[in-house]
Amino acid sequence: MIIPVILSGGSGTRLWPLSRRATPKQFRSLVGTQTMIQDTAARLATLGEVGEPLVVCGARHASKVQKQLAAIGVSPTILIEPSAKNTAPAVAAACLAALDRDPESVVVVLPSDHVIEDVDEFARMVDLAVATARDGYLTTFGIVPTFPATGYGYIRPGDSVGDAASAIAAFVEKPDEKTAIDYVASGYLWNAGIFVFRAADFLDELRTHAPDMHASVVTAYQSAPDEGDTVHLAESGWNTIDPLSIDYAVMEPTKRGAVLPLACGWSDVGSWATLYDLGTKDALGNVIQGNVFLSGTENTYVRSDSKPVVVVGVKDLIVVEMDDVVLVMHRRAAEDVKAITEQLPDELT
């Protein structure tokens, strides 16, 4: 059985004010009509032998997950993290739940807040990745770069393994721009945090490379009361875990890693500048949503949620109007949103 594991622990602060602590961006509709977590769950529906997803999230978001997925006919099992511990423990807990369903289960680990434009190509590549995983590889998708991004880590592919995959020669950190250009020219791929492996294989590797974490997650999972579709991971084991990403805990140390190149219109929609890039532009390069009036304005993103927004004579701005706040920002300042939210009153963040 193939089991989607949807990670919904992210906070998406760079998309404030659309993304809030109470309602991070995965619960919003950024592109199209469904929310991002709905898109994520729907994306795998075309594959065969796919079970209901496992979703890992914090307690404050569990009811949103349940409600939004129910709205598209999906009945997830929700694993609730008592506290945020980065991705490795979350994936480990999901793998334990997957094993309970099927000892041979292959999990497809998906962040809940990414956009994929070409769903058919994605599905085709997931099929390949599942085959690679069934050969015993811990497989990650490496996004084929479309520009020399400095905001992502990269994966250097090594020798071929199987039909389509390569060994992982190295994970490398976010580069400066010059290095990024070199990486793209050398065939490096973006590390997008999408993984496919047998649940049992991941847990084996975690036990080898991070035995304390493995033990703590097992404790937290096994001590969770049986509540049907919701698993409250137990604080006893969970709270002793040192937060660590799946990359650091398993994917870098493992000798069983593989990478598959993926070119499917992927974006993590990491900032308002990215959302502008993804949008449909008018003749002057503007992207608008809602009740917006423009005059003499170029290369600007304007979103109106609750009342009309009139923009005159500007270039390269992001304007976001919501029912309780307005953000006006230069497109080049899009990465600075997180910093200013730290200065705002709690009720706005």
Place this chain on the structure above:
Amino acid sequence: MIIPVILSGGSGTRLWPLSRRATPKQFRSLVGTQTMIQDTAARLATLGEVGEPLVVCGARHASKVQKQLAAIGVSPTILIEPSAKNTAPAVAAACLAALDRDPESVVVVLPSDHVIEDVDEFARMVDLAVATARDGYLTTFGIVPTFPATGYGYIRPGDSVGDAASAIAAFVEKPDEKTAIDYVASGYLWNAGIFVFRAADFLDELRTHAPDMHASVVTAYQSAPDEGDTVHLAESGWNTIDPLSIDYAVMEPTKRGAVLPLACGWSDVGSWATLYDLGTKDALGNVIQGNVFLSGTENTYVRSDSKPVVVVGVKDLIVVEMDDVVLVMHRRAAEDVKAITEQLPDELT
């Protein structure tokens, strides 16, 4: 008796969205706490022998005038124009009402939507202007320019008349920038639309230079039903009037004109750019009002009326948030607001 005549027929469209058809800028607080028409009425309170003001406005604004002036203890007589006919007929009607109070009355004609920072200096100059008016001159204040403005008409002073005034050598139209520099260097003054004269003298000159208008205004005034503090000028006479400014109808043709230089921190607050200029600036040149958070922002005006506004990484913007609309505009585009309001739905203008 000195009688203030407050002209409240302006629409202030360049200050949209603060200024609306239903509530033009004179009924708003732009600088300080009182509304502009309240400031205008209060400005003359320090003078001696000043009667209650006459206010000329359209029917839709009469109750606002009454209410706002009552709030500061002023009981105006309101002359309601059946239609807008520019300033000459409005002033003529007010002069007829002033004559009914006192045949020797001197009127001080004031637009309702100007800012004057140095009220003491203004009062001192009004005293001088009243003396000049009592010598038989139709006196206008010429604002001493503080920069080579291209947005105002200018007055060229001629020979001295009386103690402080000059004859009016010429009224000249709004200049281009080069011409404006010449004008300022040559001692020209801004034409601000503030006048002081005996009501009888103005009506005499109007009868001489615009006899049809004079006759129509007399008809409209004399046919108005007696309603105490409100005079509904009669459509019968009024609607036959060709609109004309006081400058064209009387001040240019008269041989009895005089100009007094006035340096009192005057502004017509004609646009958002002017409101920025008038504001108190922080160390980065920003002017803010209301619940505003700035980061990396310079030389920007932000006004929040109903919800927080966050501005990040921009320069030279005007941001105005009101309960039903948001305006984001480059400071250099401030003169373009009027044009865009013509494209907006009626309920927003």
